[in-house]
Structures are given as C-alpha cells and as structure tokens.
Amino acid sequence: MLLLALAWLFYWWNDARYKVETDDAYVRADVATVSSHIAGFIAAVQVEDHQWVRAGQVLATIDDQDLQQKLQQAQADVDAAQADVNAAVSKIRYNQGQVQRQDHLIQHAQAQYQARISDAEWSRQQRQREQLLYQQQLSSTEQLEQAQAKQKRADADRLAAQAAWHAQQQDRGLLGLEEQHLQAELAKAQAVLQQQQARLQQAKINLSYREIIAPISGRIGQRRLRLGQTVAAGTPLLAIVPEQFYIIANFKETQIQAMRKGQAVDVKVDALHGQHFKAYVDSLAPASGAQFALLPPDNATGNFTKIVQRIPVKIVFDAQQDLTALKSGMSSVITVDTRHD
Structure with missing residues (x-):
C-alpha cells in the first residue's frame, strides 16, 4: 500500500x-x-x-422569368435615358451654332452702325457747308433743304442701325439663357441616365442571384x-x-x-x-x-x-x-x- x-x-x-x-x-x-x-x-x-x-x-x-423581364425593362429605360441625353446634347450643339451665327450678325450690325455714324457725320458736315454757302448767298434754298434732308435721313439710318445692333445683342443674350436652360436639361437627363444605369446594374446582380451558391465547402444540413x-x-x-x-x-x-x-x-x-x-x-x-x-x-x-x-x-x-x-x-x-x- x-x-x-x-x-x-x-x-x-x-x-x-x-x-x-x-x-x-x-x-x-x-x-x-x-x-x-x-x-x-x-x-x-x-x-x-x-x-x-x-x-x-x-x-x-x-x-428567372421575372428577373429577365425586369432586366429587359431596365435596359429599355437606359436606352430611353441615353436617347434623352443625346437629344439634349444635340440641342446644345444647335444652340451653340446659333450663338456663333448670332455673334457674326452682331459684328455685322456693329459695322453697319459704325458706317451709319460716319454717313451721319458726313451729312452733318455737308448740311453745315450748304448753310454757310446759303448765308453767303452762294447756294440756293433748294440745295440747303436737300442737305438738311440728307442729314435727317443719315441720322435716321444711324438710329436704325443702332437699334438693329442692340436687337442683335439682345437676341444673343436670349441664346445665352437658352444655353443655360439646355445645360440644365442635359444635367437632368444625365442624372436620370445614371439612375437607370444603376437600376440596370441591380437587375443584372439580381439575375445573377438566381443561382444559390455554396459559400464554403462542407456537408449539407438542415435542408429546408x-x-x-x-x-x-x-x-x-x-x-x-x-x-x-x-x-x-x-x-x-x-x-x-x-x-x-x-x-x-x-x-x-x-x-x-x-x-x-x-x-x-x-x-x-x-x-x-x-x-x-x-x-x-x-x-x-x-x-x-x-x-x-x-x-x-x-x-x-x-x-x-x-x-x-x-x-x-x-x-x-x-x-x-x-x-x-
């Protein structure tokens, strides 16, 4: 023991x-x-x-029938949104072409206005010359009246050219506002496109989920x-x-x-x-x-x-x-x- x-x-x-x-x-x-x-x-x-x-x-x-249908619908929505973006881009490009054309019209109207200023100044000088000659009794009343009428026409043409120039500038301002509006429409269309693309991607992901995949290797249990x-x-x-x-x-x-x-x-x-x-x-x-x-x-x-x-x-x-x-x-x-x- x-x-x-x-x-x-x-x-x-x-x-x-x-x-x-x-x-x-x-x-x-x-x-x-x-x-x-x-x-x-x-x-x-x-x-x-x-x-x-x-x-x-x-x-x-x-x-996956419902998933396929949702995927097709999402793809159609993306195509429609892309078309809206393309249309907005086309409108902007057209508006930009109009702006360039309007800039040329403004330059032309400005040149016309400068020319009418020169014509009005020349007519004024001519009227003053005829008036001086008339006072010296070297010219007739008819010649003086003709000079005065020419000056009035030249002043009227100058004012008309100035008004046309200002009108072209106002049209250019309206085109600028239109461009801002079109840019806002483009941004909105691009946002909708991104949203539809996200939905399309989600539809593709959901379709991939139709197959239930084993995350790890092992033996099946509690199969419901x-x-x-x-x-x-x-x-x-x-x-x-x-x-x-x-x-x-x-x-x-x-x-x-x-x-x-x-x-x-x-x-x-x-x-x-x-x-x-x-x-x-x-x-x-x-x-x-x-x-x-x-x-x-x-x-x-x-x-x-x-x-x-x-x-x-x-x-x-x-x-x-x-x-x-x-x-x-x-x-x-x-x-x-x-x-x-």
Missing part, C-alpha cells in the same frame, strides 16, 4: 497536478447558413440531404428548400457544415489560472468510444459565458449565491489527423497539460 501511495504521489507531483480537465466541451464548426438574396420560387434543387458540396457549387436555382417552394430574401434555406472542427471547452474560472495559448490538449470524444485526438489551446474567451447570455446575471440586489463561472476556451486540433468521424456538437472530455516554461 505504501508503494502504491508513493507511486501515486510521484505521478501526481510530476504529471497529474498539471492536468486540467472538463467534460463540458463540445465539437464545433463554423456553420454557414445559406439563404436567398432575392424572392422567388425554387425552379431546381441540385443537392440532397447531407451531401458534400464544394465552395462555389450551385445548390438551387430560382425561376424544396422544389417549387416560394422563398423570401434572407430566408434560411440550408446549412453547410465544414470539416474544420475545433473544440469549445467551458472550464471553471478556478481552472484557467495556469492555462496558456499553445499548451498541449488531449481530446477524448464520447461518441467515438473514447478515441483520443491531439490538440492545443488556441485562445481564451474575454468573458465568461454568462456575460454573453440574453439576460446576464445582476447580483447588485437581492440574495446572492456565489456560482463558479465558466470560461470558454477554444481548442484546435493538431494537423495530420483524421477528423472525418467527428460531427459538430459531439461531446468530449478535454485534458489540458498546463506545464510550461
């Missing part, structure tokens, strides 16, 4: 006292829930229950989709369970004092007749499981009963092990060797 006690004491001192164990541990996998991006009814289902699928594989297809079923956007249709398994072990808060990342772990899975796997500590949760509960405990008031809290610890399997027999959710017994330098 003494020898047995000494042997057990030796074992405890050199090995057992460093081992921390819990049976509150379960195999986990990052399950991907697959849903549809769009509403519609299922036209084809390409997978069966518990089937292995690859990332990118088509799982199901949604009927059926042929002919009407689904809404965001409705969970199935789950994909990958084979990248790990363990979440809930240790008592009194057990993690010496626990460190990288420490060796022995995993015994209950469902596999106690088969053992090698693993290591990956990380410790930043808070106890109770802190993440829907209703966290509040011990500030009322009677208080102290309960030892559990800290989730993530444990990752070592590489080069056959994990095909594992299933997410399996119970296991975890033993962590806390010996470290």
